[in-house]
Amino acid sequence: MPDTPAPLPYLIIDFDSTFTQVEGLDELADIALTGQPNQEAVVAAIRALTDRGMSGELKFSESLRERLALLPARREHIALLVERLKGKVSESIRRNRGFFEQFPGRVYIVSSGFREFIEPVVAEFGITPEFVLANTFTFDAEDHITGFDTTNPLSQDGGKILQLRQLDLQGPVYALGDGYTDYQIREAGLADRFYAFTENVTRDAVVARADEVLPSFDEFLYQNKLPMTLSYPKNRIKVLLLENPDPRAAELFRQEGYQVDTVPGGLDEDELAARIEGVSILGIRSKTQVTAKVLEAANRLMAVGAFCIGTNQIDLVGCMQKGVPVFNAPFSNTRSVVELALGEIIMLARRIPEKNPKMHRGEWDKSANGAFEVRGKKLGIVGYGNIGSQLSVVAEAIGLQVLYYDVAEKLQLGNAVKCRTLDELLQQADIVTLHVDGRQENTNLFGADEFARMKPGALFLNNARGHVVDVSALAAVLRSGHLGGAAVDVFPYEPKTNQESFESELRGLPNVLLTPHIGGSTAEAQRNIAEFVPERIMQYVNTGNTQQSVNFPNIQLPEQQAHRLIHIHHNVPGVLASINNVLAAHHVNILGQYLKTNEHIGYVITDIDKQYEPEVIQALREVEHTIKFRVLY
Ligand SMILES: NC(=O)C1=CN([C@@H]2O[C@H](COP(=O)(O)OP(=O)(O)OC[C@H]3O[C@@H](n4cnc5c(N)ncnc54)[C@H](O)[C@@H]3O)[C@@H](O)[C@H]2O)C=CC1
Numbered sequence: 001m002p003d004t005p006a007p008l009p010y011l012i013i014d015f016d017s018t019f020t021q022v023e024g025l026d027e028l029a030d031i032a033l034t035g036q037p038n039q040e041a042v043v044a045a046i047r048a049l050t051d052r053g054m055s056g057e058l059k060f061s062e063s064l065r066e067r068l069a070l071l072p073a074r075r076e077h078i079a080l081l082v083e084r085l086k087g088k089v090s091e092s093i094r095r096n097r098g099f100f101e102q103f104p105g106r107v108y109i110v111s112s113g114f115r116e117f118i119e120p121v122v123a124e125f126g127i128t129p130e131f132v133l134a135n136t137f138t139f140d141a142e143d144h145i146t147g148f149d150t151t152n153p154l155s156q157d158g159g160k161i162l163q164l165r166q167l168d169l170q171g172p173v174y175a176l177g178d179g180y181t182d183y184q185i186r187e188a189g190l191a192d193r194f195y196a197f198t199e200n201v202t203r204d205a206v207v208a209r210a211d212e213v214l215p216s217f218d219e220f221l222y223q224n225k226l227p228m229t230l231s232y233p234k235n236r237i238k239v240l241l242l243e244n245p246d247p248r249a250a251e252l253f254r255q256e257g258y259q260v261d262t263v264p265g266g267l268d269e270d271e272l273a274a275r276i277e278g279v280s281i282l283g284i285r286s287k288t289q290v291t292a293k294v295l296e297a298a299n300r301l302m303a304v305g306a307f308c309i310g311t312n313q314i315d316l317v318g319c320m321q322k323g324v325p326v327f328n329a330p331f332s333n334t335r336s337v338v339e340l341a342l343g344e345i346i347m348l349a350r351r352i353p354e355k356n357p358k359m360h361r362g363e364w365d366k367s368a369n370g371a372f373e374v375r376g377k378k379l380g381i382v383g384y385g386n387i388g389s390q391l392s393v394v395a396e397a398i399g400l401q402v403l404y405y406d407v408a409e410k411l412q413l414g415n416a417v418k419c420r421t422l423d424e425l426l427q428q429a430d431i432v433t434l435h436v437d438g439r440q441e442n443t444n445l446f447g448a449d450e451f452a453r454m455k456p457g458a459l460f461l462n463n464a465r466g467h468v469v470d471v472s473a474l475a476a477v478l479r480s481g482h483l484g485g486a487a488v489d490v491f492p493y494e495p496k497t498n499q500e501s502f503e504s505e506l507r508g509l510p511n512v513l514l515t516p517h518i519g520g521s522t523a524e525a526q527r528n529i530a531e532f533v534p535e536r537i538m539q540y541v542n543t544g545n546t547q548q549s550v551n552f553p554n555i556q557l558p559e560q561q562a563h564r565l566i567h568i569h570h571n572v573p574g575v576l577a578s579i580n581n582v583l584a585a586h587h588v589n590i591l592g593q594y595l596k597t598n599e600h601i602g603y604v605i606t607d608i609d610k611q612y613e614p615e616v617i618q619a620l621r622e623v624e625h626t627i628k629f630r631v632l633y
């Protein structure tokens with residue numbers, strides 16, 4: 001470790017729901033009652049008693065007596081419990097095993113739980129029996145648990161206080177726990193600080209009395225400058241999610257230990273600028289504008305997740321120059337858009353937008369006027385990317401003849417025919433559908449001229465981006481009857497929330513299908529996105545991997561060796577040399593180095609030996625042209 005460890009105070013750590021994620025007695029009841037009809041009821045009753053004891057609502061000795069009276073356990077169940085508890089050690093304690101092994105004699109487990117199951121669990125962390133202070137069971141001749149040793153101070157009210165007095169520790173003492181009895185140690189003056197440990201349970205009464213709240217043990221180590229496994233406590237990473245991505249996204253970030261805040265709907269520029277301070281990860285969808293002003297206020301931003309495909313709403317270069325990679329979900333909702341477009345084509349061809357409201361008004365308008373089959377018609381796809389090319393394949397399956405036009409050279413799928421110019425496509429297509437990306441140059445890609453060049457009676461679809469179409473021009477050709485119909489899912493201005501009304505010249509026009517930007521809004525797509533984007537972001541945070549970032553040099557990194565230095569800098573000559581000079585001057589052994597640049601930034605990852613002087617980190621931070629620098633252990 002680079003930092004010299006500070007002297008460690010004595011740590012008094014609680015066992016149930018702190019060292020382990022669960023309450024030992026609850027689990028013991030669950031094991032002892034396996035297969036019994038009353039299992040659930042008895043376990044629930046024991047849990048309720050535990051909770052009342054822990055929050056200070058019930059006298060501790062009463063809670064313990066009543067719980068044991070309900071517990072039909074035998075000695076053999078304890079071995080099963082120990083195995084279960086070994087698998088339920090709190091995540092942050094488990095990953096900092098090295099810390100416990102490094103400080104024998106400084107950590108006491110003081111618990112009103114039972115020595116019979118605590119000792120073997122904490123032994124795996126180098127904590128020996130003399131540092132475990134806990135209750136002990138009593139057994140009858142048939143090895144049934146009959147109760148507890150009532151002479152043990154920990155079985156009494158205020159037991160932890162009695163125990164700490166007997167211990168008479170000399171030097172600073174810090175108590176860590178989730179329960180009221182842990183706080184009482186501090187209240188009695190036997191601990192200098194009380195840390196409420198909330199990784200597993202949060203009890204308001206306990207948190208209210210704490211000197212500090214610890215969402216993880218990493219946070220304790222970080223605050224006290226003690227050696228830790230992670231380079232930075234994950235609970236310090238704040239995530240802000242806007243525009244309702246699927247709840248799975250928040251769940252994954254929380255599972256990782258991040259703090260997650262959500263704001264339903266979108267925020268405008270000023271609102272977001274006011275909210276973004278302290279946020280490490282920003283999650284948005286297509287609406288939220290991440291502008292220069294927002295980025296200026298973003299003092300801790302590490303990454304942006306676009307929980308959609310389009311990233312035209314984000315100042316990608318601004319993010320890059322701040323050392324912030326942006327990740328999107330380029331594939332997750334493409335099929336949903338394809339299915340919507342196909343459905344719309346058939347609906348428009350049958351003039352359903354007119355027939356359906358008439359039926360709801362009670363009007364029976366049976367006629368074939370203006371209705372046609374799509375089989376054999378020409379579908380012109382503008383933008384043959386992930387969505388356009390997928391639509392091409394599916395549309396051919398129902399007999400459409402596909403033409404496409406793309407500014408980039410694209411693989412021609414099936415029998416699709418490439419058009420050399422947009423004009424070539426417009427002159428032939430019976431249906432024109434837009435699937436271009438939202439780059440600024442595409443603003444008003446379709447206006448009066450393009451519509452005029454389309455075949456009379458042709459259908460038009462825009463499921464791409466609102467600003468790509470001049471809406472007034474579209475409304476005019478629909479009103480004049482030059483176009484036979486249109487389906488539009490995206491608009492130059494879209495309401496910020498479902499409470500705001502939708503205004504558009506397209507409202508009320510004949511044979512026009514209007515949808516509120518729902519091309520990618522299906523359960524499948526949203527769930528896929530909510531898994532894809534957090535995965536990319538967490539990989540970046542944990543390993544530096546930028547694969548599939550839309551604005552960063554993409555580096556797929558091999559597994560980390562020892563410590564990893566992650567350096568983002570302005571792309572000017574000589575920065576790599578400066579980094580390596582610093583490393584050489586401090587005799588740091590390089591195990592691997594990876595560099596990629598683009599026109600704005602350079603991204604260099606250096607894996608180095610664990611042995612180095614702490615000054616090297618500061619020297620690297622000071623390398624000229626550095627944008628961001630971090631170390632991963
Ligand atoms: N309505 C909705 O809910 C959704 C809308 N989208 C939007 O759909 C669009 C397409 O998405 P993907 O296929 O994933 O994008 P993509 O990036 O894979 O494909 C876009 C294609 O358009 C081409 N292109 C760009 N400008 C062009 C132009 N002026 N003329 C001809 N070709 C041009 C590009 O070369 C590229 O091949 C994007 O605008 C995206 O934001 C995506 C998902 C859901």
Ligand SMILES: O=C(O)C(=O)COP(=O)(O)O
Nearest residue numbers: 285286307308309310520
């Ligand atoms: O994926 C895209 O680009 C979309 O347009 C979908 O956006 P949304 O997530 O529905 O705001």
